[in-house]
């Protein structure tokens with residue numbers, strides 16, 4: 322089974338993010354970068370599926386600047402087999418990413434594409450859906466599972482996305498409002514993953530050392546025939562409103578009074 | 588001159604840091620309180636490659652440089668020095684074999700460590716001979732082709748869990764002092780090997796420390812590590828390589844103390860302001876930060892030297908002694924900054940203080956490090972270097 326998994330370089334959510342004074346973007350100086358956490362879940366799922374269905378291969382793909390090779394190496398250090406970087410500096414919108422991925426996929430012909438449901442930087446949640454549309458493939462978004470992240474199945478690193486016995490489809494449990502939905506999707510397909518699908522593994526030291534020797538291929542969007550000119554323009558970035566300081570109330574009566582007249586919750 | 592860390596080193600640090608945050612810090616206090624051996628953590632750490640770092644790749648290890656190893660150890664010790672000591676123990680037991688063992692011994696004994704999560708221990712100290720290694724009384728008597736081992740080893744890290752012991756014993760006369768010491772690898776399942784009492788310690792309580800007793804243990808040539816009478820040299824060469832690890836224990840403890848203290852100093856109020864606004868507190872924090880940075884540089888330099896093949900006892904001693912003494916001072920100041928809360932188990936700084944104390948004692952006390960340094964300075968001056 323050939324599995325393609327996407328990984329995006331994003332701002333570390335533990336970094337303090339500040340908006341530029343002119344409101345055009347965020348201040349990137351001093352910000353740490355890391356792999357999109359949802360993508361790490363996708364990598365983990367890809368590795369579990371590979372290991373449960375050998376022989377298989379996992380290819381990690383990123384669209385971004387040359388620095389994105391770092392995140393590809395992170396996926397390789399977790400255990401992915403090889404990497405592909407579609408190198409494009411600067412802002413690339415989700416549609417351009419989907420179009421680049423389409424070309425890579427047409428070339429690599431994977432059986433399954435696993436992606437994070439969204440990237441935590443711009444929270445678009447559209448790339449997987451666009452990609453399925455462009456490829457004319459089936460899709461299942463927000464993959465999750467019944468078992469908890471503390472369950473024995475999780476500890477045994479069992480895949481939550483299950484390959485059918487005839488290897489022609491996968492069964493995906495989706496997170497939907499107020500419950501779970503089970504789908505069967507014909508392969509090849511796009512599956513985007515949600516938070517409760519798995520706990521991504523650590524990059525072990527032996528794997529970190531092996532990752533160096535794994536190949537990472539670089540591709541140019543132009544050579545792939547993709548026009549990456551953004552269709553979406555960022556007009557303005559604003560910080561969330563500052564939270565007002567809390568207040569201290571002298572007694573329960575005052576608290577009830579505040580909850581009733583100010584907060585209007587009782 | 589280049590202080591930057593390579594890609595692999597940054598990744599290795601990231602893995603060790605994540606493991607420390609998610610697996611060690613949440614349980615450290617409890618393991619310390621009950622003196623519980625961190626079996627689960629070792630198992631997971633072993634899988635990630637956090638246990639046998641310096642074992643060469645030919646024998647299933649990672650063949651990490653001392654530099655890589657200390658970077659990793661700093662992260663673990665940030666979470667718990669007792670667990671740091673436990674995870675490093677195999678490397679200490681393995682080092683004499685790496686340095687002087689036969690191919691057969693390396694394949695067998697180092698292979699055991701890397702085949703599955705298992706332990707080995709370094710058995711040098713005795714009830715009546717710690718600093719004075721040459722004063723050891725454990726003896727090995729030659730009887731035909733065999734040796735008979737008798738004696739007691741004390742304060743042996745991972746002793747109760749080890750499958751084999753790198754043991755130093757006297758093959759010569761007591762008057763031979765260090766020339767009469769020989770190194771052996773002693774499998775635990777040999778008749779006459781037993782584990783004695785477990786120590787109830789001030790700090791690093793999650794690490795296991797106990798007596799190992801040898802009663803008429805029959806050894807053969809297959810157990811001899813290096814040449815007869817070369818044990819003292821092997822022990823000292825091992826320490827030259829392992830002392831930077833203790834400096835890593837120190838940097839881990841100090842970085843933790845600093846992090847806890849800077850946070851607390853901005854939260855705790857006295858006389859109407861955060862205590863971090865008082866210059867007296869700021870000066871203490873500044874001294875802590877300087878000690879951390881200086882230790883880290885000494886540690887990196889000593890480790891780098893080893894990587895360059897320039898094994899230098901004095902460099903390792905600088906890092907070990909300065910690091911251990913600094914960590915003790917920094918951890919004591921951390922308790923001071925926390926005031927009454929610092930003295931209780933509600934906050935993590937009292938454990939840092941208890942844990943740091945061991946750094947000044949094992950692998951050669953701070954006094955012994957100064958002897959190594961002092962003697963080396965005088966020897967160089969006498970030789971006109």
Ligand SMILES: Cc1cc2nc3c(=O)[nH]c(=O)nc-3n(C[C@H](O)[C@H](O)[C@H](O)COP(=O)(O)OP(=O)(O)OC[C@H]3O[C@@H](n4cnc5c(N)ncnc54)[C@H](O)[C@@H]3O)c2cc1C
Nearest residue numbers: 709710711712716717718742743744948949950951952954
């Ligand atoms: C938790 C723990 C784990 C340990 N793990 C191991 C292990 O795995 N393997 C192992 O072999 N050993 C281990 N040790 C033993 C440790 O290395 C010794 O305790 C240490 O070397 C000091 O020896 P000692 O306790 O006999 O003290 P002593 O040698 O009796 O020293 C007592 C005091 O006298 C000072 N002193 C001694 N000689 C001199 C001198 N010539 N000049 C000035 N001052 C001097 C010392 O610095 C110290 O302050 C461990 C110890 C502890 C506490």
